[in-house]
Amino acid sequence: MIATINPATGETLARFDVHSPTEIDARLERAARAQAAWRWQPADERAVLLPRLAALLRAEKDALAVLITSEMGKPIAEATAEVEKCALNCDFYAEHAPAMLADAPVAAVPGATLAFEPLGVILAIMPWNYPLWQVVRFLAPALAAGNGAILKHAANVPQSALALERLVTEAGFPDGLFANLFVEPAEIAGIIADQRIAGVTLTGSTEVGAIVAGQAGTALKKQVLELGGSDPFVVLADADLDRAAQVAVTARFTNAGQSCVNAKRFIVEASVADAFTERFLAGIAELRLGDPRDPATTLGPLARGNLRAAIDDQVQRSIASGAELRTGGIIPDGAGFYYPATLVDHVTPGMAAFDEETFGPAAAIVRAADADEAIALANRTSFGLGASIWTVDTDRGRTLARRIDAGAVFVNAMVASDPRVPFGGIKRSGYGRELGEAGMKEFTNMKTIRVADAA
Incomplete structure (x- = not known):
């Protein structure tokens, strides 16, 4: 059972049953099937759905802000700004993703090109402190790059997870390409090991990051970890x-x-x-x-x-x-x-x-x-x-x-994430990058294609 509690009052707002093994398998299968077709859509056709998602976020900004505030206690003005930042992130990748993903010739090698292809379905393990932004900053570039995504959100923000799942579907993305899972922590290792999962991104504590990194490493899955900071x-x-x-x-x-x-x-x-x-x-x-x-x-x-x-x-x-x-x-x-x-x-x-x-x-x-x-x-x-x-x-x-x-x-400025530049840490703050072109390409296969003269 997953419960959401209002931090301002201590009141339980809602309870949700965790997904059964059968439901987990079905969601993974739908995501894998949807991504297998989605990856072949041209990048500009994939990106065109992001402004729709941005428009939906803005249309429901007030309601989404109230939801964030009720689930994790963020002041309403900050919650409203969080929703707008999610929309801006979608707008940014809608405009720039096709160029970021375009084939790149290798100047020093005639006939050599780098192609950036999606890895598959990515498991996103996300925290509660920015219930929408933490997800959307990964999700917008991941979907634009041709990936699918499975979300394991923090247990205290389940309604935010459900809202995002609904909005992505309403924006016109293929059914099941992005899906939420309500699961207990003990289930995560098995999901990471599943052959339908191609990589893992996690934002959270250093301690949890080390556990997930070990699980993903055992399964030889790509990881991006954004962990603690001081x-x-x-x-x-x-x-x-x-x-x-x-x-x-x-x-x-x-x-x-x-x-x-x-x-x-x-x-x-x-x-x-x-x-x-x-x-x-x-x-x-x-x-x-x-x-x-x-x-x-x-x-x-x-x-x-x-x-x-x-x-x-x-x-x-x-x-x-x-x-x-x-x-x-x-x-x-x-x-x-x-x-x-x-x-x-x-x-x-x-x-x-x-x-x-x-x-x-x-x-x-x-x-x-x-x-x-x-x-x-x-x-x-x-x-x-x-x-x-x-x-x-x-x-x-x-x-x-x-x-x-x-x-x-x-x-002479405070640290803040920005869709235009890479974001991530070193040492026990993790590795890999989100946002910017570098973040866009974290969950792509940089494929070298080299064509020799047929003669």
Whole structure:
């Protein structure tokens, strides 16, 4: 049984039975049959369906936003923006997929061409924190490339999974090409091993990623893994502190801090650390914790009770290790899984807020003697997803960006995914890329075709 619970109230909204082995087999078979025909459709004919999907997302934007908010607690304004971002992603690949997938001549070898062909049906194991975006950012390029997809969504957002399945069908994609599965975690290894599955993409925790990677590796299936992060937000002494602090609030507390690419560790040169922290605290004080359905709310509940317990435990362990609590840190009374915006200062390596991924509305201030120490602290993590650097000297920022171990480094901006550029991590943040042309081609076979002169 799969249940969806409203994080703002603790109320159970709906329950769904898991699919039986017979139902799983039928959905895999339909996807495989649909993809076997779909792959031969010209790329421009495949892509033409994506604007239809975008139009449906926009037509149902308000209802979909309410669904997201009710299932995982995202403030309604953020949920509405998530739906629009999904539509923009579809628009992007509708326009650019045919050119990205076009045969590419090999300049150094006359008669040699690279062709980009679909792999087959891809299993997508997706998280709850962006119930539509996480799926659509994979799905739009995967379908455009000629693949099919089976979705195993997070158990607490089943209605979002069903909504996407319906919208893809209504957009005109072949029946069964994209299908949702309600299954228990124990079933996943068997699905990965099934010969009808050609590859696996997963967004989730590092621990789950390691398990799935092992299962896919045993089956010799292609994988793309986007896992955890402990993104540094590096503020140098010459930064525009007002702007950096303003963006820092958004970078840390969007989606109640429940994102792999939320800024986690705010590493600030000591000479400006007090000034930045005061500005940061002022911005935090303006956040409004409350009912995520209220348009004025800027900080909603966490998605589950165990997530709130985990972030509180991390904050308390950091304080016990010597960090200074500047604001928040107390679980409020009442229903729902709310936690206040929290800031701990004077965080150092060895403390929970530095060493572990912080998945909730808590920020850590780390003080560095100079820029070199700031970069060293930024890299002192097992993760490598995103990072940002703040300095008025953009040339210096670009140079320092190359010294940070991450899949993406933003200078004077917060880290964000964008359909136009690749997104992914290194180290324990995973491997492979989503989005951009690189993401489009992850689940294609780069086939070399070489034709010699018949004479």
